[in-house]
Amino acid sequence: MKVPVSWLRDYVACDAAPETLAERLTFSGTEVEAVTPVEAAFEGVVVGEIRTVAPHPEADRLRICHVYDGRTERPVVCGAPNAAAGVKAPLATAGTRLADGTRVGSAAIRGQVSNGMLCAEDELGISDDHTGIMVLPEDTVPGTPFAELMGGPDSILDIEVTWNRPDCLSIIGIAREVAALFGAELRLPPVDFEEQGEPVEALARVSVDAAAACPRYTARVISDVTLGPGPLWMQRRLMLAGQRPINNVVDITNYVMLETGQPLHAFDYALLEDGRIVVRHARQGEALHTLDGVARPITPEMLMIADARRPVALAGIMGGAGSEIRPDTRRVLLESACFDPGTIRGTVSTLGLSTESAYRYERGVDPAGAEWCSRRAAHLLARHAGGTVAPGVADVYPGQSPPRRIRCRYERVNRVLGVAVPGERVASILETLQIPVVARDASGCTVEAPSFRRDIEIEADLIEEVARLHGLDKIPAALPQARRAPGVSNEAVYAHQACRRSLIGLGLHEIVNYSFVGAEAPSQFDAERRAEWIVLPNPVSADYALLRAMLAPQMVDTLGRNLARQVGTAALFEMGRVFRRKPGTANGETARLCVGLLGPAGRGALDRRRPVEAEEMFLWLKGCIESLGRAQHVPDLSMRPGRTAWLDASWTVEVRSGSHRIGVLGVLAESIRRERRMAEPAAVAELDLDPFVAHAFAAPELRPIPAYPGVARDMALIVDEAVAHETIDGIIRQAAPPELTRVSLFDIFRAEGIGRGRKSLAYTLYYRSAERTLTDEDANGYMARVKEALRKALNVEIRETQ
Amino acid sequence: MNKDRIEEAQAEALEACKAAETPEALEGVRITYLGRKGLLPAMMKGLKGLAPGERAAAGRAANAFKEAVTQALAERRRTLQAPAPVAGGPGADTSLPGRWHRLGSMHPVSRVIEEAVRIFGEVGFTVAEGPDIESAYHNFEALNTPPHHPSLDPQDTFWLDSGELLRTQTSPVQIRVMESRQPPVRVITPGRCYRRDTTDATHSANFHQIEGLHVDENGGSLSDLKGVLAHFAHEMMGPEVGVRFRPHFFPFTEPSVECDFSCHVCGGGGCRVCKFSGWIEIAGAGVVDPRVYAKVGYDAERLSGYAFGMGVERIAMVKYGIEDIRMLYDNDVRFLEQFA
């Protein structure tokens, strides 16, 4: 809402500087986003009257006008098509600075003397209109300083009006705030006029068939209007407020809307069948051309203004082309009405059509004010459009209701604000806001909510008024008192934090991706569960078509994106929610953990040039998740070969906690990484997050520190490639006595000498007794049992190294 | 020279020892204090002129002087004579890069949330969480959103086919908490929210909020709200950061306020971060509207409470000087590793 300060001052006796107004308004809840000075001072511009027009001897497009400036006539060369004898227009005399910064000179144009310049609106900075010189009203006196007609320098307050305060979508509404803030007097504009001719009942008949959607409808009839431009000062104000002047009648309706917040509509009475106004819902098959020339598809829930035959306006939004004000309009039916916000909002959103009028109706217009605003417009129509106002008003007011009475208890004010505001101060704040106090006693006061303050419904609304007028800066900041609510704990949050810190300690960077993915983003990962994907009915873009059902696709994209930017090594994790629609259940959300590795992330700094291999990528990620599992006390974390569409079949494991499958881990399928131009293997794990946080603070089961020294024995096993470490480990553990404490693989070796298809695995076996120091003989005996078992089970060659 | 003067001289001598940078300079110090024509012999001679009571004390001080200065000279001499350290003797290059795996980093969004959890945790707030996919009741109606409020527009909210929606704020969690617990309630609700904004440098359709709610039989006033947000401002942005409040409108608080923090970068003088205003808009807040208590079956008469909410990305951006919100979702390792 743009508020010219000079206009505002018409209604409130306050001469505070615009910046002061802005500051006080902002800190009382009416946010002024900007104060824009209007420089147009029009110095050197006077009203000129063109006396004669003669062709320019040297140029077809130019003419020589003789312009009377109030004292003498002067020649002015002009190219405007509308320069004609008798026309009055702004004359910029020599030395005037125009809106674009150039100065008007006194020079010869194509050999002809031109003393000054006749101006178009854009040259004066009034609008961007450059179709011709600005034609001034006929009764304008030549020689009058143009500034006198247009008003001098000004300032515009750009105000953001909150949703609950539609009353502030008007200059008078803002003036009311200013009056309360500065203790200044509010002055309402005149609404008087003479009534003449046939009474309104003889001319117009109004009926409201949809009372719920139209609490009030008033109509006046103004006859004998003469269409023409509106008064200059009004045009100027409309332009400063961001509206385009059209003609005197339309300008007056717009002016009064900006002034009062009450949208008005002027119909050409002659085009209304039978002088009838019917407020009703649309009927099946009806159509309406709105005055912007568009044929609107009308549906029955839309509210219409109709005449005896057909709809003539989209109620509260826009008039119809068939009844609009035309140059030959002589009689006007003036609508000042109140419509239900929800009805208007529905139509606005169905049609995608919003107007200044609709904007106000959607937020709520004061039904009690409708008749006064109609009088205000009639006053202006009588003065500035030459109209005579028919006696009376057609006023249908089904929504009339008595004012709400609300009690404001001073104790409650103090309780809510946390500061003692004296009772007299509370009452006086409410009164300065034009909220009448109808009763008061020591403990509180009772007010009547004014009809223009539809937001004031309960005591809390009054307390808010007190807070913002008393001043939020006068409310002290109390030192916070730490007090826990009973029966609640932050443990789950801290468990998540611990998990995050463990991952960071493992060298991983945390990433955060959107909850949205493209429609086909998961198709290589999760196509068989496509039915569970949650599709957004109204996505913002095709890239955000689905809610993510897993984290891995975005992780893979993130790795690929980094690689494309020459970041060849990355170790990343994300903790986030995924979403799936399970048949027959509500939309399900699960917290997941995704880890992704790219490049030689697990190698030392001096060994990063060699290409990475699938096996080491896999083992790094496996080791990483095992470490995390230990840090977060995941019970019985295990991995066994698994299968999933997006991981390499050779390097995929299913991750389990006890017997629960909690996710998968492996090397990314080649087809997926090639598509993202990743030349080397990458590894990704997608896991449920819960097992990694559920036991975060579990106490360890403490074991005693060993009292006796242990013995270690090494052996190397040459076995077939197909023999898994897990198999060997299992045989050893089964054969060895309870004194075996640890089996550790310390070398893997492949060479010609070992034989084709064979490998050497070297292990250290640690033995220890809780009762005594073990001897060499003990260890030899244990090893003999282990070797025997290995030989029995496998095609193995054993070399013990000691 | 009495005892006090001698002790003063001792302090001065010890200082001089420390300051000597070469053996030659140190020898100079020795001559000044202990040399044949130095201070010590003069001191001893001077003892005779003192009153008998003072003489004993001064004598002891002189002996202590001699002992302390002698020892300090010896220590300093040893230091000055030690061989200068040489970087990398034969085969020992200590300038080689260290070898230990590097730590990862916490995403700025998580950093801000974790810090907020700590800051509010210190004054008694615990964390509550709720689903991203919410009912319209919890997201709007229970929060006293008028039925025609623009935020309900399909243009602004992601509605799902199920009739549910992606929460536009974390306030529905506050409703869920009040539905399930009796006052006092003191929670913060960090979480992910969604609005149908077109992504640009300052908007993202997917973002994070931290909201807070405190409802109590005593406390929970606008004054308490101011105190809690000031505490947060100091802890999150710096102890010199100030807060100011402007009245505003939110459906579920009344009075409603917006809270600005004074700019931690320029101290209020104006800079790019605060768009030259000296203030940064951080939080929306207010006293809980009694109509909300009615929805959850609380007795509005007995209670008072406040609520607040703020954007995590916005705090991260002003705190770390991130100019484009999209950086937070781009996950470029070169950006992330700076948060180690």
Ligand SMILES: [Zn+2]
């Ligand atoms: Zn700044």
